[in-house]
Amino acid sequence: MSDNPPPPTTAELLAVLLARDLADGEKAIIGTNSDIQVAACNLARATHAPRLWWVSGPGGMVNPVQERLLPTAGYANIAPAEAWLDLPDMIDFIDWKVHFFDFAILSVLQVDRHGNINTAVVGPQQRPRLRGPGAVGISALCGLSRRFYVVAQRHDRHTFVPRVDFICGAGFLDGGRSREDAGLPPGGPRLVVSPLGVFDFEPASKSMRVRSLHPGVELRQVEENTGFEVLCDGPPPVTPMPSREELSVLRQKVDRDGVLRHAQR
């Protein structure tokens, strides 16, 4: 412990940034291939939010206590879980109920100025330039949870676009009051985390805004790699990096096998 720990990888950084924003007692759902999501929730549970409650969307395991990151739908998550639900019993609170979940954390192919997200297609739906995996529960989680987070593992103009090619999950739609006007319950994207910074949404226009930039990142870099004008109120603060304590809990109590350390692309 005398040496400085290795600096966080991007995946570790994103997990720590998300964990800080999750509160004790909140309810969440996590999808299939979600190492960063699981790490964020378990890190929060191991630090400031011990009563945070999460369920594996497909597998139904609740709060599996693990010191390793495992696929959420996997059998190994059953034994250490405090409850184990069947999907047909869960879909009412996943797909229909309003505000059952406090938050969801979602990965994307594209995210736009108003936080709408796309995991289906780049280009036209019938002859796409890139066919992605599909919408799954994203529509319901964006539409019905109290808030959601967007994880962008790349920050470039292919990912941060003026308007997504296919809205799988509604953010603030066209900005302003358009989300409420569409009849959706209060909610929407709270933060977008990327390898360059942390972003939120300006309250009136509901347009993406710089909240902080990671150490060494310049605003110009964000502007060059974002397909729309990102708002910025004055000189942006620097993202507080993961503390020694946060990294130590993450590496020893959440991700012992170093899945996020080896995820660097």
Added chain:
Amino acid sequence: MQDNKLISIEQAAALVDDGASVGLGGWIFNSQPMALVRALVRRGAKDLALVPSPGSMAPDLLIGAGCVRHTFCVFISFEQHGLAPHFRRAAESGAVEVTDLDGPGFAGGLRASMGDLPWIPIPDLATDLPRHAPRQYRPLPAVPGERRLIATMAIRPDVCFLHAQQADELGNVQFLGSPFFDVMLAQASRRVVVSVDRIVSKETIRRANHLTKLPSALVDAVVHVPFGAHPTASHGLYEADDAQLRGYVRASAKTEDFAGWVERYVQAPASQAEYLDRVGGAAIGALATG
């Protein structure tokens, strides 16, 4: 009711007519009915319309082998191993028609079918899905003061292929792990075919009857195929075979490599035992979770 529901894998494949809609159970790398899917490829099935639960190799192999004309897509991906190679290529070229479905559209469509309803109301979530699939999602009249709703039409596969861990000869099917959407898919489908890793006695079924999530009344046929979900996982018995999944994705990059893969693992093996021999005893043994 028929007493013995055990049929051979070839008989199971013959239950699917060309042009049929086929439900596929499991979830990504769990309980994909892979042995049944390989039998369907060997039968040379054509023009299928797939109704896959969120999946990986089951829909992708059928698409790659040219068996598919249309597929619903809730989620089709190889996750950490990349995008689903043949699904991606066929969608981008237009060779296979794709209808995107979200979770509520799929779950509601199955529920409608389960209850013999034409449709089920789901929340209007302000996405682009209804615009691209107007035959699946229909507008409903707005009622002032009520939530905005749309309809998702009933989804009724002609037959569904599922994989579970064990069953008796009567067709009582037990899940040692998560059933995912399989029980809904079974109730929504006209015919239900389940592959199981092992056949157990009626007494064994009764001793742990809480595991029987598909009672015999919901099951038309059972196929006994040890490691029938391989290379995906079967909860409680074996893990997913990452090396085999990676090998499939790699082979799928080139037409001739994929043809070789299909010959080696789908066409040539005369039985599941021969298939497992080709994968290799050490590789299979290492997947056991006991």
